[in-house]
Amino acid sequence: MRTIFISGLLLCCSNVFMTFAWYGHLKNLSSKPWIAAALVSWGIALFEYLIQVPANRIGYRVMNIGQLKILQEVITLMVFVPFSVFFMKEDIRLDYLWAGLCILGAVFFIFRQKIFGA
Template sequence: MNTLSALPFSLQAILLLVASNFFMTMAWYGHLKNLATSPWYIAALISWGIALAEYLLQVPANRIGFQQAGFSVGQLKIIQEVITLAVFVPFSVFYLGQPLKLDYLWAGLCILGAVFFIFRGA
């Protein structure tokens, strides 16, 4: 038995979503640092390859989350948005060297509002 399958389905889905989001963030924004002088089509092809890894994690995450953990599609989407911001902010600041802005906090609070509304009564 592998370690992931020993975890509750909801945690399996969330961990897979975190991993998939790391790959997607790298695919979408990593080329700005790594391939800045390469032609756009080279960056696009490499990013597309990285995005494949994201899909190989995202699809099972959504299936586990929906079919086994009982999340609704809306809940899965909001979970993904929370994870997106949680992955993007450190990536942006530490990897791409962008300044940390207070706007990230406001965006996070808006997303927390979305979490409240999508999960209330669940």
């Protein structure tokens, strides 16, 4: 369980960088040429990869690739919603709840063998 926690924590950190690399330029660099935004995003994404690669290697010791992917998607939504509300100043939408519930279903199915031993 400790390995999953460490992997998840590192994936949370990497996802913050990923979210800013993917979407932060829409707010901060919208008046700049796209190439400038791409170069800044690549710079941010470097830090994301420096955290994400070890996170996945650690997690892969105890999870399969599908479980790692679903864990990443859960973390993505957990990071994206506060990012869009607090940083991008967008309204929270009920669609985020529905998306979260769908992902929880995916978590159940991908981890049920590990949880229930089925």
